[in-house]
Amino acid sequence: MNELNPTAAAILGFLDAGELSGYDLAQAAAEIIGDFWHVTRSQVYRELAQLTARGLVEPGEPAARARQPYRLTDAGRAEFSRWIATPPPPEQVRYPLLLTIAFGAWLGPDRLLEMAAVHRPDHERRLATYRSYLADGGLDHYQRATVTFGVGYEQAVLSWLDQLPGILAGAPARADG
Amino acid sequence: MNELNPTAAAILGFLDAGELSGYDLAQAAAEIIGDFWHVTRSQVYRELAQLTARGLVEPGEPAARARQPYRLTDAGRAEFSRWIATPPPPEQVRYPLLLTIAFGAWLGPDRLLEMAAVHRPDHERRLATYRSYLADGGLDHYQRATVTFGVGYEQAVLSWLDQLPGILAGAPARADG
DNA sequence: AAGGCCATGTAACAAGTTACATGATTAA
DNA sequence: TTAATCATGTAACTTGTTACATGGCCTT
Numbered sequence: 001m002n003e004l005n006p007t008a009a010a011i012l013g014f015l016d017a018g019e020l021s022g023y024d025l026a027q028a029a030a031e032i033i034g035d036f037w038h039v040t041r042s043q044v045y046r047e048l049a050q051l052t053a054r055g056l057v058e059p060g061e062p063a064a065r066a067r068q069p070y071r072l073t074d075a076g077r078a079e080f081s082r083w084i085a086t087p088p089p090p091e092q093v094r095y096p097l098l099l100t101i102a103f104g105a106w107l108g109p110d111r112l113l114e115m116a117a118v119h120r121p122d123h124e125r126r127l128a129t130y131r132s133y134l135a136d137g138g139l140d141h142y143q144r145a146t147v148t149f150g151v152g153y154e155q156a157v158l159s160w161l162d163q164l165p166g167i168l169a170g171a172p173a174r175a176d177g
Numbered sequence: 178m179n180e181l182n183p184t185a186a187a188i189l190g191f192l193d194a195g196e197l198s199g200y201d202l203a204q205a206a207a208e209i210i211g212d213f214w215h216v217t218r219s220q221v222y223r224e225l226a227q228l229t230a231r232g233l234v235e236p237g238e239p240a241a242r243a244r245q246p247y248r249l250t251d252a253g254r255a256e257f258s259r260w261i262a263t264p265p266p267p268e269q270v271r272y273p274l275l276l277t278i279a280f281g282a283w284l285g286p287d288r289l290l291e292m293a294a295v296h297r298p299d300h301e302r303r304l305a306t307y308r309s310y311l312a313d314g315g316l317d318h319y320q321r322a323t324v325t326f327g328v329g330y331e332q333a334v335l336s337w338l339d340q341l342p343g344i345l346a347g348a349p350a351r352a353d354g
Numbered sequence: 355a356a357g358g359c360c361a362t363g364t365a366a367c368a369a370g371t372t373a374c375a376t377g378a379t380t381a382a
Numbered sequence: 383t384t385a386a387t388c389a390t391g392t393a394a395c396t397t398g399t400t401a402c403a404t405g406g407c408c409t410t
């Protein structure tokens with residue numbers, strides 16, 4: 001039997017709580033794990049189809065608006081339990097702004113700093129959200145662990161943004177470009 | 178004309194320095210931007226084929242070991258210059274360990290902490306590398322900017338790993354699972 | 355009862371990964 | 383001179399993204 005991929009595994013994980021449609025699952029994923037594991041609706045439907053074919057999930061009663069809920073089978077629960085016990089691979093960061101900066105000589109420091117500044121409000125907003133989650137105290141230990149990562153990450157990004165002007169000050173731009 | 182994707186753009190960016198083969202390009206990418214923009218050799222070859230078709234790049238003289246170098250065309254340089262002037266989209270973080278932690282009740286805190294600990298040496302090593310880059314002083318302003326991000330990021334991860342035991346202490350595991 | 359929005363899903367395409375193939379050099 | 387390894391690349395498959403389609407629900 002094939003390895004479960006992390007997206008499929010997350011779907012099983014969510015279904016453990018009860019029946020959910022593809023739409024629900026995509027929403028749950030966006031809200032709960034979206035900041036460190038992005039999943040689109042299309043992926044969810046594809047995975048549901050495959051999980052059904054593998055007998056890890058089964059369709060429930062269709063409902064209004066073509067809603068098709070799914071539930072976990074025993075095999076699905078077993079497979080998830082196997083998946084979560086396997087050590088997770090390293091993370092990956094994809095940061096287009098850093099790419100732009102890496103070739104930043106084409107633009108020069110001023111343009112780069114403008115571009116970087118645009119992203120700041122997003123990070124501030126997310127940091128505030130995470131902090132309020134922690135302050136409100138409605139999280140369990142596991143959620144607190146992931147949200148705490150978010151706080152540290154956003155703080156790191158913001159502090160880096162603070163340093164940027166100093167780092168790039170006086171950087172030469174290409175003569176041509 | 179189609180948007181340039183970031184990987185294709187990076188290839189053009191590297192070729193600005195002179196002729197390079199697909200293999201060279203993959204290496205350069207891994208070394209210089211690999212920590213925030215992962216690129217595989219297969220992708221490089223595919224992009225080179227497309228860039229050639231679009232006239233943004235052209236093959237140079239084939240050499241030993243089937244080596245096929247490419248060089249930037251004027252159109253390629255122009256396209257890159259257009260690309261780098263467009264504001265980069267937000268970053269994406271994909272962190273399987275956080276996914277595991279999000280469903281951590283299936284495992285309980287002890288197993289989670291073991292899994293997390295496994296990753297620590299990698300982050301320590303990377304942090305040390307970035308710091309030595311900065312200390313050695315051989316970087317230009319733009320490289321310093323990206324490496325400084327790396328330092329902040331790795332510090333954030335390590336400090337989060339330090340906090341984890343405290344956060345997860347006493348977390349309940351599932352009765353069943 | 356018409357218009358707009360929401361929930362649901364599909365289809366086509368683009369990007370990313372893994373496994374394999376091949377011939378040149380280098381080392382034993 | 384054989385084996386190992388390196389540089390090069392291709393092919394097949396999996397994941398991820400974008401754009402579209404459809405019909406129920408709600409509001410006026």
